[in-house]
Amino acid sequence: MIEIKSLKKTYRERTVLDIDKLVIDDGTILAVAGANGSGKSTLLRILACQLKATEGEIASPENSLYMPQQAYAFRGNLIDNITLSGADRETAKQLLEKLELSHLSEKKATSLSGGELQRLSLCRVLSRKAELLLLDEPTSACDVRGAELVVNAIKEYREENGCTVVMSTHAPALALKAADRMIILGNGKIEADGTPADIFNKPETDWAKSFTAGWKTDA
Amino acid sequence: MDSFRQAFDLLFSLDRELLQILGVTMRMSFFSTAISCLIGLPLGALIGTKSFKGKSFLKKLIHTLMGLPPVVAGLFVYTLFTHYGPFGELNLLFTVKIMVIAQVILITPIVTGLSSSFIESTSKPIIETARGLGLNNLKIVGLCLSEGxxxxxxxxxxxxxxxxxxxxxxxxxxxxxxxxxxVMTTAIMLETNKGKFSFALALGIVLLLIAFVVNALASFMVKEAKND
Known part of the structure; x- marks a missing residue:
């Protein structure tokens, strides 16, 4: 279980994250949505211990994996990029096949497109076992097919490992298809919390209504 | 053209004094570069990756020292190691060792400044990705070095x-x-002062040739590593 209490992150005078309480049950896939600068990445980076919170308490599994928003291509081919995290070649090949990248396995990772690189980045993360998976906008550069592959791979990983997944997203389809629960952040605060379908179909607050209105045209 | 001919004649004549000067030049340059890199690269990595109080001031200081005039550095080291200076008893003045020390003072800020800028800009996504995968610090440093x-x-x-x-x-x-x-540079200065411009120019060409060979070797090594 992840438990967050009175979490705050401030940069100089500006508060970018202000969460009073958030509890995430084991095995949940939580989608974190919100406008640009609403604190999604900050929350994920704090959970991944990449960033220190200004104040607050966090109880979360130590064994976590984090996929940053900007996917990085290390030198070498796609298999090298996965095995550098300690995975064996066979696992790497299976993951590449799952994410439909096996035909590129011997290519240099630096030659991949944005969407392909994002899928490779997910392969790298999924090659390891963890109790908590933190994914920062895992489909932001993917096309429809790519996003579908990412969603399936995340769900499959959760089924196999029983881990908790927290992912930030701008894509309503990703939240609806993959997540059990969704929170919407607005100016660092939780403005809506529920199942993606409920928030999408029956937004309770004016804030949630105005935010999801844009989504309805996208979804 | 005469200078070029003289430069090649100098190189291939295997003149004893020229070879000795070349030896001192290479020894001094190698050790001062190695020591500066041993100090400057880890220091640059530390400044590039860590946040601490006074970091901005330290960076300004390093950038200022990057432009330190060599004669000022020389004078500073001379004052320290002269007979009446605090390190006078070491008797290092007018030796290759003291030349290395002066060079280290000049070069270390350059290595530190350049490496901290490189690490700050380029290594951030590498470190973020590697930490996200739970890799240990040794592996992360290895990846940063390999990528950069x-x-x-x-x-x-x-x-x-x-x-x-x-x-x-x-x-x-x-x-x-x-x-x-x-060393080559002081020899060039001496020959110029003596009015032997052609010989000084020949020495300059030899110096350029050495720099070119070192650069070509380094480029070759990087290219080979890229093809791995």
Whole structure:
């Protein structure tokens, strides 16, 4: 279980994250949505211990994996990029096949497109076992097919490992298809919390209504 | 053209004094570059990756020292190691060792400044990705070095270039003593003062050739590593 209490992150005078309480049950896939600068990445980076919170308490599994928003291509081919995290070649090949990248396995990772690189980045993360998976906008550069592959791979990983997944997203389809629960952040605060379908179909607050209105045209 | 002919004649004549000067130049440049990199690269990595109080001031100080005039560095080292100075008893003045010390003072800020800028800009996504995968610090450092080897080689070459071309500091602390502390640059200065412009130019061409060979070797090594 992840438990967050009175979490705050401030940069100089500006508060970018202000969460009073958030509890995430084991095995949940939580989608974190919100406008640009609403604190999604900050929350994920704090959970991944990449960033220190200004104040607050966090109880979360130590064994976590984090996929940053900007996917990085290390030198070498796609298999090298996965095995550098300690995975064996066979696992790497299976993951590449799952994410439909096996035909590129011997290519240099630096030659991949944005969407392909994002899928490779997910392969790298999924090659390891963890109790908590933190994914920062895992489909932001993917096309429809790519996003579908990412969603399936995340769900499959959760089924196999029983881990908790927290992912930030701008894509309503990703939240609806993959997540059990969704929170919407607005100016660092939780403005809506529920199942993606409920928030999408029956937004309770004016804030949630105005935010999801844009989504309805996208979804 | 006469200078070019003289330069090749000098090189292929295997003149004893020229070879000795070349030896001192290479020894001084190699050790000062190596020591500066041993100090400057980890320091640059530390400044580039960590946040601490006074970091901004430290960076400004390093950037200022990157432009430290060689004669000032030479004078500073001379004052420290002169007979009446705090380190006078070490008797290092007018030796190759003191020339290396002066060079290290000049080059270390350059290596530190360049490597911290490189690490700050380039290594951030590498570190973020590697930490996200739960890799240990040793593996992360290895990845940063591997990914940034082209830039790192450029930094080392810049340091070597500065060292091999330096004249102000080494002439003050080394004294340009024949068969002892004379290096290519101080020899060029001497020959120019004597009015032997053609010979000085020939020495300059030899110095350029050495720099070219070192650069070509480094480029070859980087290219080979890229093809791995």
């Amino acid at each position: 080897r082209t830039s790192l080689v450029s930094i080392v070459l810049t340091a070597f270039g500065r060292s091999i071309a330096e004249v102000g500091a080494v002439s003050i602390v080394g004294g340009n003593i024949q068969w002892k502390t004379r």
